[in-house]
Amino acid sequence: MTSLQPLDVTSLKAVLSEWRPLLLPSRMEKAQQAGPCSVQLGLRHLQGMQWIELSWQAEAARLHAIPAPPRQGDGSTLAQQLQHGLGGLALVSLEQPGWERVVELGFARRPGELPQRWLVVELMGRHSNLLLLEPGPRDGRQVVALGRQVRPSQSRLRPIGTGDPYQPPPPLPGDPPRREEPFESWRRRVALLPLPLERALREAYQGISPALARELAPESWLRAPVTDLSAAQWQELWSRWQGWLEAVAEERFAWQARNGGYCCWLADGRAAGPGSPPPRPDRGAAMPLNTALATYYGDHLASQTLQRQRQQLRHQLELLRERESRQAEQQQALLDAVPESVSLQQRADGLLSQPQPGRACIDEAQKLYRLARKRRRSVEAITPRLERHRLRLAWIDSSLTFLEQADSLEEVTALRQEVTDQMGQGSPASRRQRRASGTEPRGQPQPLELRSPGGLGLQVGRNHRQNDWIAFRQARRGDLWFHAQELPGSHVVLRCAEAAADEADLQAAADLAAHFSRGRGNRRVPVVMVPAEQLQRIPGGAPGTVRHRGGELFWGEPERALSLLAARQP
Structure with missing residues (x-):
C-alpha cells in the first residue's frame, strides 16, 4: 500500500483558491465531529449548502470540501x-499567512464586518491542531476550544490550553520563495552547503515538501549533492522553480494523480512534471480539486482502517482458535484415559480375590470401581464436547478465510459482529448499543450475486450469516449447492430451479466456490456439489454450518472465476 501524501502548502493554496469564490461569504449552520481528529462544518452560501472537513490527524492533516456527510458526532x-x-455567523475571510500550513477562517456577525471569532487549522504533521479563538482581554486573541490540548510536559515551547492566549506556530526555517529573486542569488542560496538537492531546497526555502521537490526535479537529481549539478541542470531546475511560483501567484491549479500521490499546480498551463499528461478535472464537481482531494484521502484512510481492523480481528480469531484447541486437547486427553477403566476394574477384582481381604483392600477396590465407572460414563459427556470444539474450530477457520478475502470495511465489521455474538462475547447491552448506532445488521443479508454463462443466478455467501441465508432461506428444490471439499470458505448456490443448468453453469459455480475458499492460491480445488434440499443444519452448530451425504465432485479453478467476477463490475 502506497504511503499517504500530506497536504503541503501548495495544495493548501489550491484548496483555498476554490473556496474563496464560493464560500466568501457564507453562513455557518452545522458542526459535527466525524472522528477523534476531524470536524465537519456545513456552510450555507448563495448556491446552496457546502460541507468542509478539517482534520488534525497526525498522518493525514488536511482541509478540503466534502459531499454532504451523514449525521454523526454532532x-x-x-x-x-x-x-x-460559530453558529449563525458569516464566514468572511480565509487567510493563509505566508508559506505556513496554517489557515484562519474568520467569522463575523454579517458580511462586510470584521471577524470577531476565528477558527485556526494548523496542518503540521504530529503538531497539527484545531483552535477556536475570540478576542482576548487585551489586544490579542485567546483560545476558546481546541482539538487537542498541549501540556507543558509535551511542549515547553508552545503549550496550548483553553483560555490561553493564542501564539502562532514558531516561524519556519529558511526564507520565503520570491519570484523576484535573481537566478544567481537563488542558486547560491540552494548550493550554500554540499547537501543532496532535496534537502538543500527544503532547508533554504519555506514551503518545499517532498512531493513538490519531486515535481521540480527528477529523483536522481534530488538524491545527488548540489555540487554535482551541471549548469544545464541548474537552468532547468530554475525554470521549473519559476513555473511553480508563477502557478501559485496566478492560481493555476488543477488535480493530477501521480504514482500514488498527486500534484495540484500547472506550469504554463500544463501539468507539472516532465512528460506529464494533461490534467483531467472533474467538470461535474463544483470544486473539482477539492473533490479529488476528498476522494484521495477518503480512499487511503479507508484502506488504512480496513488493514487495521483486519489485523485486530485476525489477532482475536487466532486467540480464540488457540483457546478452543487447548480445551479440545484437554477433553481428548480425558477421552484417551477411558480405556484405563478396564485395568482399574481388573485391579479392583484382584484385590477382592484374596482369600481374606482386609478393610483397606476393600476400600481401595471400591475406589477403583468408582473411578472405572466414572471413566466409562465420561465418554457420553466428553464426546459432545469434543464435537462442539471441532465445530467451533471449523467456524473460526472459516472466519479467518472470510477475513482474508474481505474487500471492504463493511464486510470486516459484519464479520466482527458475528464473531462477538457467536463466541459469547457480546452482551445484550452491547447489541442494543449497536442497534442504536446503526451498526447492527438489519434486514436481509446481501450475498454476492452473479449470473452464470447460461444466465442462471449465482449467490455467494461472504460471511456465516450470508452462507446460512442462501443455503436455507433462499435455496429452492432443484437448486445446487457448491462448497470446496474439506476447506473453509463460501457457500455457492446455483439457481437451477429457474432453468436447467448446463456444464458451463456447473463449472462456473465450482470455480466460484474454489475462488472463495482457503484454496484460492491453488491451481485446482476439489468442490462438492449437492442438491440444496439435501442440506441439513447441524444441531447446536453456528449459522452457516451444514452437513450432507454424498454429492458429486467437481474440480474448480480459482483463477477462472476472475473473468466471471470482472464481468459483474459496472
Whole structure:
C-alpha cells in the first residue's frame, strides 16, 4: 500500500483558491465531529449548502470540501463548542499567512464586518491542531476550544490550553520563495552547503515538501549533492522553480494523480512534471480539486482502517482458535484415559480375590470401581464436547478465510459482529448499543450475486450469516449447492430451479466456490456439489454450518472465476 501524501502548502493554496469564490461569504449552520481528529462544518452560501472537513490527524492533516456527510458526532463536546461559538455567523475571510500550513477562517456577525471569532487549522504533521479563538482581554486573541490540548510536559515551547492566549506556530526555517529573486542569488542560496538537492531546497526555502521537490526535479537529481549539478541542470531546475511560483501567484491549479500521490499546480498551463499528461478535472464537481482531494484521502484512510481492523480481528480469531484447541486437547486427553477403566476394574477384582481381604483392600477396590465407572460414563459427556470444539474450530477457520478475502470495511465489521455474538462475547447491552448506532445488521443479508454463462443466478455467501441465508432461506428444490471439499470458505448456490443448468453453469459455480475458499492460491480445488434440499443444519452448530451425504465432485479453478467476477463490475 502506497504511503499517504500530506497536504503541503501548495495544495493548501489550491484548496483555498476554490473556496474563496464560493464560500466568501457564507453562513455557518452545522458542526459535527466525524472522528477523534476531524470536524465537519456545513456552510450555507448563495448556491446552496457546502460541507468542509478539517482534520488534525497526525498522518493525514488536511482541509478540503466534502459531499454532504451523514449525521454523526454532532453531540461531541468540540462540535457543540463550535456550534455555539460559530453558529449563525458569516464566514468572511480565509487567510493563509505566508508559506505556513496554517489557515484562519474568520467569522463575523454579517458580511462586510470584521471577524470577531476565528477558527485556526494548523496542518503540521504530529503538531497539527484545531483552535477556536475570540478576542482576548487585551489586544490579542485567546483560545476558546481546541482539538487537542498541549501540556507543558509535551511542549515547553508552545503549550496550548483553553483560555490561553493564542501564539502562532514558531516561524519556519529558511526564507520565503520570491519570484523576484535573481537566478544567481537563488542558486547560491540552494548550493550554500554540499547537501543532496532535496534537502538543500527544503532547508533554504519555506514551503518545499517532498512531493513538490519531486515535481521540480527528477529523483536522481534530488538524491545527488548540489555540487554535482551541471549548469544545464541548474537552468532547468530554475525554470521549473519559476513555473511553480508563477502557478501559485496566478492560481493555476488543477488535480493530477501521480504514482500514488498527486500534484495540484500547472506550469504554463500544463501539468507539472516532465512528460506529464494533461490534467483531467472533474467538470461535474463544483470544486473539482477539492473533490479529488476528498476522494484521495477518503480512499487511503479507508484502506488504512480496513488493514487495521483486519489485523485486530485476525489477532482475536487466532486467540480464540488457540483457546478452543487447548480445551479440545484437554477433553481428548480425558477421552484417551477411558480405556484405563478396564485395568482399574481388573485391579479392583484382584484385590477382592484374596482369600481374606482386609478393610483397606476393600476400600481401595471400591475406589477403583468408582473411578472405572466414572471413566466409562465420561465418554457420553466428553464426546459432545469434543464435537462442539471441532465445530467451533471449523467456524473460526472459516472466519479467518472470510477475513482474508474481505474487500471492504463493511464486510470486516459484519464479520466482527458475528464473531462477538457467536463466541459469547457480546452482551445484550452491547447489541442494543449497536442497534442504536446503526451498526447492527438489519434486514436481509446481501450475498454476492452473479449470473452464470447460461444466465442462471449465482449467490455467494461472504460471511456465516450470508452462507446460512442462501443455503436455507433462499435455496429452492432443484437448486445446487457448491462448497470446496474439506476447506473453509463460501457457500455457492446455483439457481437451477429457474432453468436447467448446463456444464458451463456447473463449472462456473465450482470455480466460484474454489475462488472463495482457503484454496484460492491453488491451481485446482476439489468442490462438492449437492442438491440444496439435501442440506441439513447441524444441531447446536453456528449459522452457516451444514452437513450432507454424498454429492458429486467437481474440480474448480480459482483463477477462472476472475473473468466471471470482472464481468459483474459496472
